[in-house]
Amino acid sequence: MTNYQTYLIDLDGTMYRGKEKIPEAQDFVNRLNAKNIQYYFLTNNSTKTPQQVADNLMNNHQITATADQVITPSLATAGYVENMFEDDVSNHSAYVIGEFGLKSAIFGTGIKLDEVNPDVVIVGLDYDVTYHKFEMATLAIKRGAFFIGTNADTNLPNERGLVPGAGSVISLVETAVQHKAKYIGKPEADIVDFAADMKGFDPKSAIMVGDNYNTDIKCALNAGLDSLLVYTGVSTHADIDKETRKPTYQVESLTDWDV
Structure with a gap:
């Protein structure tokens, strides 16, 4: 050992x-x-x-x-986003599906929010995910936004059993856009x-x-x-x-x- x-x-x-x-x-x-x-x-x-x-x-x-x-994965994704562009990240925009932990890390880089024509769409676990959020992400990716998924966990173990994880949310967007996300976690x-x-x-x-x-x-x-x-x-x-x-x-x- x-x-x-x-x-x-x-x-x-x-x-x-x-x-x-x-x-x-x-x-x-x-x-x-x-x-x-x-x-x-x-x-x-x-x-x-x-x-x-x-x-x-x-x-x-x-x-x-x-x-x-x-x-x-929020920190790691933010680090990835900061290095995506040749110029300053604040010149670019993102649409994010996720909770506060993800959004605070991503927008803490200085990247701007854009729900319609973002440069990048980032999807993580969202406890209040809606069809509207999926729709916005799908349309943005179809317009050319780069697609990032925080992590591929299909399930999370908690005191109730194995509940849906971020991968389950991301896979719905992957199905809609017909290609895989770039995973970070x-x-x-x-x-x-x-x-x-x-x-x-x-x-x-x-x-x-x-x-x-x-x-x-x-x-x-x-x-x-x-x-x-x-x-x-x-x-x-x-x-x-x-x-x-x-x-x-x-x-x-x-x-x-x-x-």
Whole structure:
């Protein structure tokens, strides 16, 4: 077992399930802190700001976290948008389907809002999504706007079960425009590259920790990282048995992992 310098830790299904605590998660993070091991929460949740994510971890799950330790697909998408254009991003426009976490990150770049003729359409999880929003996004993309999806998660694990994720929302737009979005979040390597650049860690000395093979583990594979799959969320033993490319390590719970 390698001594990893950086842990990239998923949230939903790994640190908690919705409002439900995963008791082993707090102990796992405490052990990382006790050994002064660097860790970041690499989430596919685009609805919350980093501060909101950290507050939830601290206040509701008693897991030590700061906003600086949270990497969201919203931040990574904003970073991607800032580098899309040859001139200043403030000369361009966007239409966004998503919650405050995504919109604050995107429009924090200085890009302007345009619902009709934007340069880019960005779609993430939106708890109040409507046909009108889908219509606006579809028409804008058909007019030539570049299409970005925050992340491909079809489902999210919470205390009620597996509920629709951002990928389910994005796929409706993909069906309407008849082409795929450019994805930024897990399982794409983009979000790891963004995190490494932003935080200054070496991906070769990092490990991805998560519960979902199709997002967390595939992200590690795509980015060339080792991975630790924990069976407290989405993926099951039967799911992993079908895969030819396995996680580097597998544990039933994070208690079974020696940091």
